[in-house]
Amino acid sequence: xxxxxxxxxxxxxxxxxxxxxxxxxxxxxxxxxxxxxxxxxxxxxxxxxxxxxxxxxxxxxxxxxxxxxxxxxxxxxxxxxxxxxxxxxxxxxxxxxxxxxxxxxxxxxxxxxxxxxxxxxxxxxxxxxxxxxxxxxxxxxxxxxxxxxxxxxxxxxxxxxxxxxxxxxxxxxxxxxxxxxxxxxxxxxxxxxxxxxxxxxxxxxxxxxxxxxxxxxxxxxxxxxxxxxxxxxxxxxxxxxxxxxxxxxxxxxxxxxxxxxxxxxxxxxxxxxxxxxxxx
Amino acid sequence: xxxxxxxxxxxxxxxxxxxxxxxxxxxxxxxxxxxxxxxxxxxxxxxxxxxxxxxxxxxxxxxxxxxxxxxxxxxxxxxxxxxxxxxxxxxxxxxxxxxxxxxxxxxxxxxxxxxxxxxxxxxxxxxxxxxxxxxxxxxxxxxxxxxxxxxx
Numbered sequence: 001x002x003x004x005x006x007x008x009x010x011x012x013x014x015x016x017x018x019x020x021x022x023x024x025x026x027x028x029x030x031x032x033x034x035x036x037x038x039x040x041x042x043x044x045x046x047x048x049x050x051x052x053x054x055x056x057x058x059x060x061x062x063x064x065x066x067x068x069x070x071x072x073x074x075x076x077x078x079x080x081x082x083x084x085x086x087x088x089x090x091x092x093x094x095x096x097x098x099x100x101x102x103x104x105x106x107x108x109x110x111x112x113x114x115x116x117x118x119x120x121x122x123x124x125x126x127x128x129x130x131x132x133x134x135x136x137x138x139x140x141x142x143x144x145x146x147x148x149x150x151x152x153x154x155x156x157x158x159x160x161x162x163x164x165x166x167x168x169x170x171x172x173x174x175x176x177x178x179x180x181x182x183x184x185x186x187x188x189x190x191x192x193x194x195x196x197x198x199x200x201x202x203x204x205x206x207x208x209x210x211x212x213x214x215x216x217x218x219x220x221x222x223x224x225x226x227x228x229x230x231x232x233x234x235x236x237x238x239x240x241x242x243x244x245x246x247x248x249x250x251x252x253x254x255x256x257x258x259x260x261x262x263x264x265x266x267x268x269x270x271x272x273x274x275x276x277x278x279x280x
Numbered sequence: 281x282x283x284x285x286x287x288x289x290x291x292x293x294x295x296x297x298x299x300x301x302x303x304x305x306x307x308x309x310x311x312x313x314x315x316x317x318x319x320x321x322x323x324x325x326x327x328x329x330x331x332x333x334x335x336x337x338x339x340x341x342x343x344x345x346x347x348x349x350x351x352x353x354x355x356x357x358x359x360x361x362x363x364x365x366x367x368x369x370x371x372x373x374x375x376x377x378x379x380x381x382x383x384x385x386x387x388x389x390x391x392x393x394x395x396x397x398x399x400x401x402x403x404x405x406x407x408x409x410x411x412x413x414x415x416x417x418x419x420x421x422x423x424x425x426x427x428x429x430x431x432x
């Protein structure tokens with residue numbers, strides 16, 4: 001009887017740990033710094049309110065992100081800092097040799113990505129920017145999109161914008177990319193024949209099996225995802241969604257994913273950058 | 281000669297057996313939100329249908345719909361309406377149309393996948409290309425099961 005009771009209690013605990021939804025009024029504060037995780041959407045937004053993915057996670061996951069010593073994503077940012085200081089490539093230069101203190105030189109960059117690049121005449125995700133600089137300034141080989149080095153560097157550079165509001169440029173040469181992103185957002189794909197909007201615009205807040213559907217905001221990326229037991233890029237998350245609906249995903253770093261990234265960033269304007277965040 | 285032709289015909293019917301009686305996805309006609317005729321000549325099995333509704337690899341209906349008949353299963357979704365009492369709200373022919381292609385049966389805007397449909401899809405993963413989510417027989421099994429859900 002005692003054993004049975006204990007099992008019942010464990011069972012109950014396991015169930016609540018997985019499905020328990022967060023306190024709706026919880027606010028994200030890290031080291032005394034308050035983050036905007038919820039705001040009213042502007043009149044032209046398809047959303048009525050803008051909500052960070054943090055608000056859709058359970059209490060335990062939310063809690064982990066409030067403490068940099070507990071947040072496993074911070075280990076990647078620390079590795080990024082190491083890489084920042086380390087010479088690489090034929091020119092034997094480190095990022096710091098040209099850019100100095102990242103806290104100064106990289107401040108605000110994550111909040112404004114993706115961004116049009118005048119030299120290359122294309123839209124750059126943060127990963128593109130890093131690889132461009134590696135080739136141009138260090139004569140170093142590009143990092144793979146999902147490599148530990150790239151994730152560490154995007155986490156470290158992103159950290160320098162932490163707490164700043166997302167604000168991307170969607171006019172000028174970026175306008176066509178934004179349009180393409182919007183089109184992709186509303187296009188049904190895969191055998192299950194769904195668009196991003198079906199889950200993340202029309203059904204956020206609802207459960208789909210054990211998953212609590214969010215708005216798919218990207219203000220925390222790269223994130224440490226408990227399901228991955230590791231760090232992942234925005235484009236990796238896009239790919240995961242497309243796999244789930246049995247679609248052929250676009251490639252990481254493809255024009256399609258970068259366009260979608262711009263469109264999503266614009267839908268989340270005003271949210272604080274949470275990089276590097278923690279998600280389920 | 282006549283005998284030979286008859287034999288060949290009989291042989292063809294014999295060989296095609298089951299498939300001759302299975303309606304292909306492209307041939308399913310939804311009329312006024314209903315598919316009156318069963319997709320196969322073998323009656324649906326509600327017990328099997330219950331498995332397809334529950335199974336994550338097949339119908340996975342629980343991903344989006346609450347179903348009290350499966351209260352022992354964790355994680356029922358909230359995206360679609362509950363399945364409780366579905367047999368009282370729809371006829372078998374209507375449910376068949378909804379399961380086959382809800383975009384045609386219900387609304388072009390619905391999130392619900394078409395479970396017996398292969399045309400008009402974009403970027404389907406290779407593994408699933410040209411395949412339907414459920415087979416014709418599985419659709420019939422699911423309908424047979426749904427028709428047992430009479431209680432609200």
